[in-house]
Amino acid sequence: MPKMYGWVREVVPESPADRAGLQSGDLVRTINGKLVRDLVDFRFYAADEDLLIGFDRQEAQREVHVKKGIDENLGVLFGEEPTPFIRQCANKCVFCFLKGLPERYSPQPGMHQGMRASLYIKDDDYRYSFLFGNFVTLTNLKELDWQRLDEQKLTPLYVSVHVTDPDLRRKLVIGPRAGEIIEHIQRLGSMGINCHTQLVLMPGINDGPWLERSIRDLLALRPIVESISAVPVGLTKYNNMIENEGLPPLRAYTVDEANAVIDLVEGFQRELAAEDPDGLPFVYLSDEWYYITNREFPPAQHYGFYSQIENGVGMTRFLIDQWAKTKRRLPASMPEKQRVALVTGTMAVPILEGLAADLRKIENLDVQVLPVINQFFGDNVTVAGLLCGQDVLAALQDRASAADLILLSRVMLDNEGVRFLDDMTVEEFKERLAPARVEFVRNAQETIEAVRSIAGIGRGNDRRLVRVQSRL
Numbered sequence: 001m002p003k004m005y006g007w008v009r010e011v012v013p014e015s016p017a018d019r020a021g022l023q024s025g026d027l028v029r030t031i032n033g034k035l036v037r038d039l040v041d042f043r044f045y046a047a048d049e050d051l052l053i054g055f056d057r058q059e060a061q062r063e064v065h066v067k068k069g070i071d072e073n074l075g076v077l078f079g080e081e082p083t084p085f086i087r088q089c090a091n092k093c094v095f096c097f098l099k100g101l102p103e104r105y106s107p108q109p110g111m112h113q114g115m116r117a118s119l120y121i122k123d124d125d126y127r128y129s130f131l132f133g134n135f136v137t138l139t140n141l142k143e144l145d146w147q148r149l150d151e152q153k154l155t156p157l158y159v160s161v162h163v164t165d166p167d168l169r170r171k172l173v174i175g176p177r178a179g180e181i182i183e184h185i186q187r188l189g190s191m192g193i194n195c196h197t198q199l200v201l202m203p204g205i206n207d208g209p210w211l212e213r214s215i216r217d218l219l220a221l222r223p224i225v226e227s228i229s230a231v232p233v234g235l236t237k238y239n240n241m242i243e244n245e246g247l248p249p250l251r252a253y254t255v256d257e258a259n260a261v262i263d264l265v266e267g268f269q270r271e272l273a274a275e276d277p278d279g280l281p282f283v284y285l286s287d288e289w290y291y292i293t294n295r296e297f298p299p300a301q302h303y304g305f306y307s308q309i310e311n312g313v314g315m316t317r318f319l320i321d322q323w324a325k326t327k328r329r330l331p332a333s334m335p336e337k338q339r340v341a342l343v344t345g346t347m348a349v350p351i352l353e354g355l356a357a358d359l360r361k362i363e364n365l366d367v368q369v370l371p372v373i374n375q376f377f378g379d380n381v382t383v384a385g386l387l388c389g390q391d392v393l394a395a396l397q398d399r400a401s402a403a404d405l406i407l408l409s410r411v412m413l414d415n416e417g418v419r420f421l422d423d424m425t426v427e428e429f430k431e432r433l434a435p436a437r438v439e440f441v442r443n444a445q446e447t448i449e450a451v452r453s454i455a456g457i458g459r460g461n462d463r464r465l466v467r468v469q470s471r472l
């Protein structure tokens with residue numbers, strides 16, 4: 001693949017690009033005379049109805065006119081963005097998840113091969129924030145980036161605030177202009193760009209009065225700020241905080257501390273929901289808080305449009321409700337004895353036990369929930385999305401022979417669905433567990449379809465169903 005953006009991997013048949021003669025292997029350089037630097041440029045310039053596309057084919061430069069509807073996709077799929085073009089972060093956050101990760105391709109004793117390369121990229125790229133909802137700190141924006149944001153109105157962005165107090169944010173984020181977050185958000189607003197924000201909370205560091213002030217400061221920035229989420233810090237055995245200007249050591253939330261955070265945020269939520277015409281609370285707690293404290297998850301109305309679901313805000317409620325709506329599709333019985341294993345991180349066990357209780361009503365079906373302890377990142381890490389193939393395999397190997405169907409969350413894999421975090425391939429994983437059938441599912445519907453398929457009914461995994469990734 002050429003080391004630049006614009007290489008066409010695939011042209012969708014019958015699309016405007018296909019009709020105009022674009023082919024896989026072409027290198028799109030310009031649209032209507034504008035250089036296509038990346039996917040954002042492509043989407044921005046390709047939105048017009050009349051396009052003059054400049055491209056290279058076998059080292060010859062060509063141009064083609066394309067006519068399309070304003071809402072019609074051009075029909076060009078690109079190869080992956082080459083890594084050197086991803087904007088890397090300029091920070092040294094005290095809680096950075098990547099801190100201290102073992103070196104790639106230097107496996108620890110008993111490890112598979114090292115870790116997925118993309119895990120080592122400290123991306124802080126506003127373009128990915130716009131395209132995929134990645135959170136960014138805004139500390140690495142240069143004047144040209146601000147100009148581009150203004151020109152292309154990339155809204156909304158997803159912004160990691162953590163704390164609004166300038167001195168404390170400087171100490172936590174340790175990056176250029178880290179203390180200017182309020183000014184940065186105001187500047188976005190002056191360009192007509194809004195943002196969803198997150199506060200990663202650390203006990204005794206930026207919660208309590210800091211949290212209260214952060215919420216008040218961000219509320220004052222409405223409507224530029226569209227939502228606030230509070231998320232507990234993710235602690236692995238690698239990212240223990242280095243000494244930094246007298247901050248307390250990094251540690252996990254106790255149940256009492258998590259309850260205090262919930263109480264503080266719920267105070268705001270009540271006030272804000274009462275003022276909002278749709279009753280939305282504006283400030284959200286990620287699901288982990290409810291797991292830590294064993295409190296009930298709020299109802300679906302609380303989450304509105306689930307604007308931060310990819311950040312773990314409302315995923316569990318979404319899953320519970322989706323399951324309740326679709327479980328009537330479960331078969332009443334299996335034609336013969338079948339055994340299903342639901343594999344997950346330790347956090348989601350109570351929820352998966354609820355799903356398993358429904359599955360156990362199916363005649364001839366034996367169901368087990370198998371929690372996997374995260375040996376690689378440490379047992380503090382309880383979400384399924386950070387499980388490595390080696391840990392899942394080790395947890396399953398003795399028990400795999402006791403299951404005909406093993407269901408795992410798709411969130412354990414990369415975007416392409418072929419590798420775990422530790423580079424173990426799905427192919428190898430499946431081979432090691434054969435003859436058990438292994439399925440990676442994204443949501444309640446795919447789980448139900450997989451169960452239906454072993455009853456000899458249904459379509460297997462229907463990819464057209466709602467695609468909301470679950471971390472559970």
Ligand code: SF4
Pocket residue numbers: 089090091092093095096097098122123124137
């Ligand atoms: S911005 Fe993200 S990747 Fe960069 S140091 Fe902070 S936590 Fe790590």
